[in-house]
Amino acid sequence: MKKEVLIYGSVLGLLIIGLKFAEYRFLIHSHSFEIYAALIALLFTAVGIWAGSKFVKKKQVTVIKEVIVQAPSEFAVNENNLKHFNISKREHEVLTLMAQGLSNQEVADKLFVSLNTVKTHSSKLFEKLNVQRRTQAVQEAKKLGLVP
Amino acid sequence: MKKEVLIYGSVLGLLIIGLKFAEYRFLIHSHSFEIYAALIALLFTAVGIWAGSKFVKKKQVTVIKEVIVQAPSEFAVNENNLKHFNISKREHEVLTLMAQGLSNQEVADKLFVSLNTVKTHSSKLFEKLNVQRRTQAVQEAKKLGLVP
């Protein structure tokens, strides 16, 4: 930044010197003062605009634009909540299948256990999650990061 | 943008006129030309810098910074899928409450209709969504953006 200031300052100085020299040699004697004042004003306005834009470009405005990025692709079970609600491994399996929309019978078939077993697991799950229905259990499980 | 150009042009014009008037009245006879030329140059350089920075500020650099946003705070129903699956307004209400984990009876109470009515609605919903159970319906509805 300091370097730029020096450079621009020098350029301006040289321009002024050059102009004044030119005025002395070729202009001052043959034209009116007003015209040259106006020319100088215009010229240095242009120089100023150029310099000003150079300076301002440096401090660009940063606009932070929030973009919704894809949902976290890989799901990780919240082991913390699993412990907190004292949910066993088997219960978690049942919960996961339940959250996939399977019936108790289908869960039983998938896990190779009886329907009664699944009912026992799900009943305990409802207790632990403090819900009455499987739809609520699924909702809660998703909210707690227990299932995808 | 055109307005700004006009304003700045007018300001510059007025300044030049004012300066030249001042030069005539008080300055031209008592000081040397070089000093006033330099003053004019400096003044209009400043004006130019100011104008330049004004202009450049307009075309600010936009830096897009991707940020992972929690969950989409405001939910919008996917009207497209609603039509595609030919789901009526009332059915959608039932579906929404169902997705909140409510039982058919609770939905009936909320909508001030009988349990039978809710059962009819949900049955038709299952048909339309091509599912067998309410948990599956909820799953599907969420996937299709029908409910939050």
Added chain:
DNA sequence: ATCAAAATCATCCGAAAGGATGAGCTGAAA
């Protein structure tokens, strides 16, 4: 080896859900 937790399965019962079907009512479109 022992003890506790987890997992398994069962029975009984009532509540909830779901399927099938029929029917009355209403508002909007043809």
Added chain:
DNA sequence: TTTCAGCTCATCCTTTCGGATGATTTTGAT
């Protein structure tokens, strides 16, 4: 006016769920 889709409610019946309870077996940790 007729027609039709949507909403409502009902009945009958079957399946699924959920609660309560008790029992046996596995398993992991002390």
